[in-house]
Amino acid sequence: MxxxxxxxxxxxxxxxxxxxxxxxxxxxxxxxxxxxxxxxxxxxxxxxxxxxxxxxxxxxxxxxxxxxxxxxxxxxxxxxxxxxxxxxxxxxxxxxxxxxxxGHPWLKPVRKNQDNYEFFEMQGDETHQVAVGPIHAGVIEPGHFRFMCQGEKIYNLEIMLGYQHRGVEDLMLKKHSNQLAESICGDSVIAYNMAYSQIMEELSGTQITPKAKLIRRIALEMERIAIHIGDLGAILGDIAYLMGKEVYGVTRTLVINTMLEISGSRFGRGLITTGGVNFDIDDNLSKKIVDILNNVKNTVEKMTHAALKSSTVMSRLEKTGTVSLETATELNLVGMIGRSCGINLDSRFDFLDDFYKDLKRKPFKATNDAYSRFKIRYKEIIESISFVKKFLKVLEKHKQENLCVSTKDLIPNSFAISIVEGWRGEIVHVATTDETGKLSRYKIKDPSFNNWYGLSMAVRNNGISDFPLCNKGFDLSYCGFDL
Amino acid sequence: MFDTLKMKLHQKKQYIPDIKNAPMRTQFRGLPVLNNSICDKCGKCKDVCPTGALNINPLSIDLSKCTFCGACKNICKNNAINFSSYYKLGTDKKEKLIVTQEITQEEYNKRAIEVRKEIYSVFNRSIKFRQVSAGGCNGCEMELNAAGNANFDMGRFGIDFVASPRHADGIVITGPITKNMAYALEDCYKSTPKPKIVILCGACALSGGVFQESSELNREFLNKYKVDLYIPGCPTHPLTFINAVLDFIRKK
The missing domain is CATH 3.30.460.80 (NADH:ubiquinone oxidoreductase Nqo5 subunit)
Known part of the structure; x- marks a missing residue:
């Protein structure tokens, strides 16, 4: 080819x-x-x-x-x-x-024309439909779920999205900014802004300092730690193990408040800018981060140990919402969900840079079920904590460097790609410029774009009451999909 | 069982006792502090602002548009723009969100939310909301969820999010209101029993924020129905949200 x-x-x-x-x-x-x-x-x-x-x-x-x-x-x-x-x-x-x-077997609307959406229907004795959304029971984003059930058992789940469609790709061409990139998907602020900034730096031929790169990676791992801890709590909340929900909830607060101390925002908004970063991590702050992360690690280890010893937790997690490796490969599942199904993809290590190449990670033994999705988060939290500590040590060597360099105009007729491993998985930004050096196309792909279908497969032949547990385990993005 | 109890001992008390005077880290970007007299009107801050929240003659910031990104502060050579860590930013009128040099913390707080008898006599001890994310990026949604966690624990003041608009006293809207969500939002509003309250939460809901130029929005809902409370932020901090609602439902 x-x-x-x-x-x-x-x-x-x-x-x-x-x-x-x-x-x-x-x-x-x-x-x-x-x-x-x-x-x-x-x-x-x-x-x-x-x-x-x-x-x-x-x-x-x-x-x-x-x-x-x-x-x-x-x-x-x-x-x-x-x-x-x-x-x-x-x-x-x-x-x-x-x-x-x-000949496309499932040619349905993605983000527009929802009025003409035709749902898959099943007919027969005692079959029934359950329609959920777009407004859900919890405080989450909108999407419509249509279950085809017989009794309590789900035969098919069809997911209709597009409610969040804000025309981000077109807006990027009109007026692109770091703030817009951050707001594409507000739970992956750092990852999205990093992908956008990297692409702008590539397109303009700007070289940023290793120090800025390190601070970005520290923030990226902190984001992963925070969201994964929050998700562990949410998973336990959905199976009514409230102790776990609250403990993970307050532990997450510690991490995002550290982000607030670094950048002035709990989600790291305003930290990354095209050309570098806006905020420094000095010795005091660095020490503080290490202390807090040690504390967080201790709590997460204890809590996970206590939760997984509880038989009520294990009976809900094990063998619930299984996605086989074959299905996962066929559907091209990526990121953390892919890894929980045994697909060993991680763009941090697949496309190595100077900072990740010395880091070690243990292989993960995937069991493909809700337990696997719980366990991989725990494993990644512990790993990311050690990564942040190592990055902070390397940062000491780069103290004298600038935080931010000035950027140049975009180079005409260019094509650039930037893949960042956010906590969900690979976030792919692709941009092209025209002959005058203006952006002519900006394409974004969130890992959720691949993974939503995995959720449909996971809930098949499970009880409908296990849907919240599966949904939280996947924790996919509506706005990252809808753009 | 023993592990769970041990965990409980390990955690101790986690809640913030005095939510009205909770300390905030100094790095937080809250209410802007402007100094018009040292501003040389170069206009750089206006160019760098992603949402057009700034006006330079005289220097003012519209908090309904501001994303608190700090880009204007970073570019200003004269240090005319600063952000204090003051977080009680909610107001009951959109005009009150415009901050100039004259508006200090006390001044802002004094006029922010008017005490209304018909509100506190009904909702003083309990107010339940239905949250509608109408194109929100999940930032505000996560912060609203956090407002109910063990740290902020707004449930102790009778503030809660409920699963159905039928059980709610009002709706909290986040996001710039996309075309695809416009119908569902109005449906939700109509399903809420009277008297009902509408709260806008976050820069996107208040003005469209970074998405205000998008052709995929439909903000007609806001022309049709009265909004009771505007809570700025990108995303809104849980303390900002809880304090705004508390000021709204209580006698001062």
Missing amino acids: NYYTMKNNERINLLDIPTIDFNALTAQLAASNLRPVSFFGSDWGENIKLYVILADDENKKLLVTSSLINKNIKEYDSITKENHQYHMFEREFYEQFGIKPL
């Missing part, structure tokens, strides 16, 4: 990307076993240009290719028929550009 090989966080010339025939490309993708990372269209004069980015996980490479599609072409042979990993990508491409993938 004709590809341009590139690295993560790299700018390439837009014209270096090979352009191949559309039908040949789709046929090749259908037969390929490389993992799609991004698949999106972009206006190209009279035509539409389709960009495809694939990850070669074995060789740790990213492959980019493109195809020019005449606007008169209204349909093509669907890739999803052969290769299910493309099913969301093709739906999104159809919604944005109107080129119909013929």
Whole structure:
């Protein structure tokens, strides 16, 4: 196949990307076993240009290719028929550009036209539908869930999203800013802002200092620790183990209040800016962070130990909401959820940078169920705490460096990709610039884009009362999906 | 069993005893402190503001738009813009959210929320909300959840989020109100029994925030119905939310 090989966080010339025939490309993708990372269209004069980015996980490479599609072409042979990993990508491409993938088994709206949404229906004795949402019982984002049940048992769950659609990709072209990037998905502030800043730095050829890079990575790991602890609490809250819910809840407060001390915001808003970071971590603060993290580690270890010793907790977690490795691979699940199903993908270590290369992590023994999703969070909290401590030590060597460097104008006709491993998984930002050096396309993919379908699979043949437990275990983003 | 009890001993007391005067870390960006006299009107802060919250003649910040990102503070050479850690930012009128040099902490607090007899006589001891996320980024939603945790524990003042609008005294809206959520939001409002209260929470809900130029919003709801409380922040801090609601439902 004709590809341009590139690295993560790299700018390439837009014209270096090979352009191949559309039908040949789709046929090749259908037969390929490389993992799609991004698949999106972009206006190209009279035509539409389709960009495809694939990850070669074995060789740790990213492959980019493109195809020019005449606007008169209204349909093509669907890739999803052969290769299910493309099913969301093709739906999104159809919604944005109107080129119909013929033979797509599940061609439904993604973010728009919800009034015309046709739900899958099951008929028979004692079957019934349960409709939930868009406004849920808890304080969470909107989405609609349609369960097909027989008695208590779920046969199918269909998830309709799009309620949060705010037109982020278009807004990025109108007026892009760090603050907008932070608000795409407010629980992954650092990860989104980091991806956006890295892409802007690549597109403008700006080199930031190692110190700024380190502070970004410290914040990224702190975000992971905080949200994972909160999620452990939420999982236990949903199975009515309230002690765990409250203890993890207050432990999370310790971590996010430390973020407040670093950056002035509990979620790290305003910390990262294009060209570096706005706030320093000095010796005092560094010591304080280590003390708090030690304290947090102690509490999390104790609490997890107590919770997992309780038979009522274990009986709810074990063998609930199982997603087999085959299903997970077929659906291209990524990130933490992927790892809890045995797919060993982690873009921090797959696309190594100078800071992660010396860090060690233990293999995770996946059991694919709710217990696995609980356990992987615990493992990642403990790991991230040790990563932060190591980063803080390295930071001492870079004390004299600048926090922020000035940025330059964007380089015309460029293409850049930035993948950041947020706490949910790989957050993929891709941007292109036109001949005047303005952004011409900004594409965002949240890990939830891959993983929502995994939740549908997880709840199949489970009791409907286990849905909240599965949902919290996945804890997917509505706004990151809806954009 | 013993592990659970040991855990309880290990945790001790976690709640904030005096929520009205809870200490806040100095790094927190709360009420802006402006100094118009040393501002040289260079306009850089206005250019860097992501939401157009700033006005330079005279220097003022509209908290309904402000995301408290601190970009204006960082770019100002004369140090004319600062953020204090004062967190009681909720007001009952949108005009009161505009901060100028003259508006100090005391001044802001004094006029922020008017005491209304019809409110405190009914809701003084208990007020229950239905939260509607209408395009919110999950930042405000997480902070509202945190307002009910063991630290802030707003349940002790009778403030709670309930599962159905039928059980609620009012709705709390977060997010810029997307087209796709407009119908559901109005439906929720109509399902809430009278008398009902509407609270806007966070920069997105107040003004559209960073999304105000988006073509995917439908903010008609706010023209149709009266809003009782505006709570700024990006996201709103739990202390800001709880204090605003407490000031709203109580005699001062």
